[in-house]
Amino acid sequence: MKEETRSTPDRGLRCQAMKVAFADGGLNSLQGLRLVIPTGSTVARAAGCDDFGVNHSTLISAPFAAVMPAGAQLATIADNDPTGWVIALKRGVLGQVSQEAFDAVPKWSRFWDPFLREAADTLGALHHAELIDAACADAFADVISVHIALRHGHCAGVAEPDMPLTHQMLTRIQAFVHEHIAEPILVEQLAVLVHMGASNFARAFKTSTGNPPHLYVTLERVKFARTMLCEEILPLVDVGARAGFQTQQHFTEVFHRYSGVTPRAFRLAHRNAGS
Template sequence: MGSAATVRSEQSGYFPPSAAIRPVTGRTAKFGGRQRLAIAPTVVSDLSLIYPEAVVASSQPLGWQNLRALEMRQTISEWTMPPLENHCIVIQLGPAVDVTARIGDENFEQSLEPGAIIVVPAGLSVDWQQDTPSHTLHLYLDPQFLRTTAESIDVDYGQVSIATQFGIRDEHLHHIGMSLRHELKDSNVIGRLYADSLAKVLAMQLVRRYSYLKVLQTSRGGMAPRKLRKAIEFINDNLDQEQTVTLGAVAEAVQMSYFHFSRAFKQSMGISPNAYMTEQRIARAKKMLSDTDLPIADIALRAGFASQSHFTTTFRKLVWTTPKAFRDRL
């Protein structure tokens, strides 16, 4: 890459020109015969400011107000990204690429298949290595827009922290992303309005599925904060006991009927209790795979799965790889 690269923004709404025009100075260097881009420490709004040559399509000229989208083909094998001003969702379009990455203070190593999703919270830097060129869709949401969306569903945004995700599978996010990718090719007014409506759905999904909610205000039709916290604590304390942490047991612990609890929990969290418990079990299993040498059969039981085969099937469905392959890549 050359010296300074600037991108003009005609974007309105949550992406004012003053935020988008960020000169970024970089240089390319060789590391072990591979090309790497060294970036001066700064803050940027999106990757088009660093890699304009990699941009295949951009929402910048389309007038989208609450969201920025970039389709990119990246050929550089190693690169460093300074902290982003915006939350970023990356969807792998294909083909599969083996990636080693550090996002903030977390390390990841995984083969990203088409459809795999990465969530990078605003303010985090990224160090990235890939074995082959990548083809990705990047969706950027301004934290202020996320705040407005969270408040519209009665969530105290001051208590919300978006969590880093790497290589996850989320059909809802993927569907939104593919719809937005289609709209990148359409510059009419209807397409702009549709993209703006999808931006709000995307923000809601981030808040409900990929945030730490320390305090949750009463959501219309949802659970009271005290009961929701008690339910989550009960689930987390009993994850290793498949027979104990049934929906009936959780409902009883918070003194709610089975039906009311199931519906209210989903309205508050944006995910069913069963799906939440499965995700927490997989998260616990991934930590044990990373931090211990326990046999996979033992990890399956400690994470609350009935058997190793049940654990492997569920793990593959959510993580897109087997527990053994996941551990081998660490």
Template sequence: MNEPHPISPSGQKLVSIEEIVDIKPRRPLATTRDRGWSGVTVDLYRPRLDCSQTYPALDHHLISYCPSGRARLIQRRNGVVHEGTISAGMSLLMPAGCVSTWEGRTPTSARLRVPARLVAAAGEELGSHAAASIEIRNIFETRDRLIEHMALVLLAELEQQAHPAQALIVDQVSAAIAAHLLRAYNAFGIAERRTLPGLGKAEIERITSYIEDNLDRMIGLAELAALVDVSRFHFARLFKQSTGVSPINFVEQRRIERARVLIAETDTSLAEVALATGYSDQSHFTRRFHRLTGGTPAAFAREHGRRLRRRPPN
């Protein structure tokens, strides 16, 4: 059974992340929508010289980050009109539920669409259980270094080829964005975070076993968190508290260790090893292997590979 569509306090249907791309007059230059990522959705748009558009209220929060360019823009939201220049490095923040009007010119913009449930989940982890205690403020323009950094990370991942590690990277950046919105832009205070115990030995073993069984594909933070029945926000903190490394780093360490075993104990080609350990191609596998071990897979194979041991003497 389908969930009811969100409705604004005025009775207007709220537009979802999936619907907004069809309402806008232009298609994005690039988007994360076809990547299968959870968390924040990113749409990258070209500059526009003749913007004049009114949009219905959204069911999600919008961060619009300007990676380059400069343009004069008039914004109308919640009965307030703001005219200003948006330039590289600046962001604007529009909370869910706002009808918005945009006029003038728009520079290149990366639209980060943050699900309201993501921010609500972060609030629960920080100690605020009531949805009414979260109200993201409307910000017409700001230079927020953390938003800029996280937006650039997501844009950099958008330029990369699909890779199993991206799910964990995007999950953690999405969690960081939600937490930052609560810390810097929530109209209400957040209660002190609850102190909870770390993961137990059996839980670590369950997570490790799951990772080992799925090294050949993308592994998301949410699915790891579900193994121990906590939110992904809580999981990332608990996992590092319990193991000393982040989930991203732990998964990649296991991938590299699996690759070393395959190279040393089987006749599997390096290209096949790359695929078997979740890397999109041999080139990316080589770069990551070198970064974590200090040597290339080929060099490791020459020193430890099964083929070398089986080579007959001259």
């Protein structure tokens, strides 16, 4: 047993509850990238400089997560009992494929990812029930590393057949939408991101994704609202505003159209399912 401990000194350290990771700096000795996933009302701050000496400072709160270099300084904002997870991402979990994909993962990026929210909730439930050990924590870290490599680090720079927009372009658009989800988002703004005219971009986007840009943004707003409704922290009116809906009535109408129920009914159903 002692020999195994010496050969794997980071065992169980790659996936830590935020309170533990921030308190003892257990992840500071690990190299590469870290994923920060706050839960509840916790707000985390990451600060540091990139490879070019440019300073960065990012605030992260649910339902967002963020990828940071290992050397970033992490702290919470006025929270003595932070909740969430800090995960050291492993480059070689898929061999050479994931190592190349990780080169394309944008550092200092903040994004909304439903899979990561579900993973954080599962980790929280296991931790609360005292059912998570070092091996289980490492397994979660590996699965999440694979997800980050494939979902956020896809480095295809060339469009695939019948895909006029590359994965890199689509990732850039998705990141912009998530970053500005509470604001009005115009097709023209998205087109500028990939250096295209609005009409050409709209056609290319629909060909690549199956949906026109305005419908994609609307569906992302609905998904974002669902995540916040499951968090059970914000009042319904604040959920709608943070998801980018201009009025509560518009939020209710659009949410019902694409979810089949009103926001209030969705929250109640989620609450009853978890009880």
